[in-house]
Amino acid sequence: xxxxxxxxxxxxxxxxxxxxxxxxxxxxxxxxxxxxxxxxxxxxxxxxxxxxxxxxxxxxxxxxxxxxxxxxxxxxxxxxxxxxxxxxxxxxxxxxxxxxxxxxxxxxxxxxxxxxxxxxxxxxxxxxxxxxxxxxxxxxxxxxxxxxxxxxxxxxxxxxx
Amino acid sequence: xxxxxxxxxxxxxxxxxxxxxxxxxxxxxxxxxxxxxxxxxxxxxxxxxxxxxxxxxxxxxxxxxxxxxxxxxxxxxxxxxxxxxxxxxxxxxxxxxxxxxxxxxxxxxxxxxxxxxxxxxxxxxxxxxxxxxxxxxxxxxxxxxxxxxxxxxxxxxxxxxxxxxxxxxxxxxxxxxxxxxxxxxxxxxxxxxxxxxxxxxxxxxxxxxxxxxxxxxxxxxxxxxxxxxxxxxxxxxxxxxxxxxxxxxxxxxxxxxxxxxxxxxxxxxxxxxxxxxxxxxxxxxxxxxxxx
Numbered sequence: 001x002x003x004x005x006x007x008x009x010x011x012x013x014x015x016x017x018x019x020x021x022x023x024x025x026x027x028x029x030x031x032x033x034x035x036x037x038x039x040x041x042x043x044x045x046x047x048x049x050x051x052x053x054x055x056x057x058x059x060x061x062x063x064x065x066x067x068x069x070x071x072x073x074x075x076x077x078x079x080x081x082x083x084x085x086x087x088x089x090x091x092x093x094x095x096x097x098x099x100x101x102x103x104x105x106x107x108x109x110x111x112x113x114x115x116x117x118x119x120x121x122x123x124x125x126x127x128x129x130x131x132x133x134x135x136x137x138x139x140x141x142x143x144x145x146x147x148x149x150x151x152x153x154x155x156x157x158x159x160x161x
Numbered sequence: 162x163x164x165x166x167x168x169x170x171x172x173x174x175x176x177x178x179x180x181x182x183x184x185x186x187x188x189x190x191x192x193x194x195x196x197x198x199x200x201x202x203x204x205x206x207x208x209x210x211x212x213x214x215x216x217x218x219x220x221x222x223x224x225x226x227x228x229x230x231x232x233x234x235x236x237x238x239x240x241x242x243x244x245x246x247x248x249x250x251x252x253x254x255x256x257x258x259x260x261x262x263x264x265x266x267x268x269x270x271x272x273x274x275x276x277x278x279x280x281x282x283x284x285x286x287x288x289x290x291x292x293x294x295x296x297x298x299x300x301x302x303x304x305x306x307x308x309x310x311x312x313x314x315x316x317x318x319x320x321x322x323x324x325x326x327x328x329x330x331x332x333x334x335x336x337x338x339x340x341x342x343x344x345x346x347x348x349x350x351x352x353x354x355x356x357x358x359x360x361x362x363x364x365x366x367x368x369x370x371x372x373x374x375x376x377x378x379x380x381x382x383x384x385x386x387x388x389x390x391x392x393x394x395x396x397x398x399x400x401x402x403x404x405x406x407x408x409x410x411x412x413x414x415x416x417x418x419x420x421x422x423x424x425x426x427x428x429x430x431x432x433x434x435x436x437x438x439x440x441x442x443x444x445x446x447x448x449x450x451x452x453x
Contacts, residue, residue, distance in 0.1 A: 001173055027212065
């Protein structure tokens, strides 16, 4: 059994976008804060911190889920995909990112990282979704700029429809 | 928006988890998916001395199908449940309710047992379990006990679980013959907490009359409950009777009042959604008769 005292800093190793990285976390440190402040990966955004807005969504252990409702110490040894892993190393955007760009599916960009990660996993599970299915998936994200129509359009384009 | 400092405990066995509950009692919070508890921890509405993470207890992620019931381990994820044909065909009301549970990003991690243990009055999984007259299995150092769902939920986020007990599984009655099921809710945004959720199980006799009906309400009072509908048994299973039942029950409920809705609005939702769901359950049952 693993027990970590409240003020004890535990070494946590995770594989982020294919690369093993480590940092230290006390039990109450959120995974979002661990990614940003320990690992210096600022792509994952922190919004509401109670699971409602969707900005912090990442693919954790194969599931698109909230990184603000996970503690870093829970994630030792897990694989995490974040928005930094989508584009090529030279900055070339992937199909989904290009579709967001071409359809005006982002404005301020705050919600975008989470939506991209949800959409990535969603399209793996459902490669040819209809608009209703896309909107159902998007209901787990709040965007205050675009009004969602362009986002739906971008996801459809990325799915080759 | 950061939780209080707590000790993190990740037991490898149920026995270890129970030892921790004995040690910390009500100072411990048990986390499975953490989709509800995580929010409360971050807002410091819950301030535990210890967080007991049960995600390592693989034995609690099993499913056992019997003749009359299906037993789901507490750790089965909501999205995982939706991919289990035995569960979805065996418990059609659960299949109809699960798409309303949170969002895609919530169901991927949230668990069946966690939602029941958390006991939000508007949550879909507790309402489904209550409507079907299922049960909750709890384990403590002293042994196991099974509590009928209709007795388990005692109020807002309050259940019959003692501080030294762990919810280990749920028991779902398997669908009955000539019985229809329906579920519907209203929320501000699809996937948000329901302002009101309604569920129905109805058995229709060969002559088209109601043989049995269970009409469950969530988000109306401080816990999910089944309305008293015995007086309608024997009446025709029609849309008119469905409205009668919903209108009658709407007068008897004592709705919660919050920022989302006042009591009159919730009462109206009981009428409208209730009539719709009961009609759908009657039609579902009658359709099976015609197919048979």
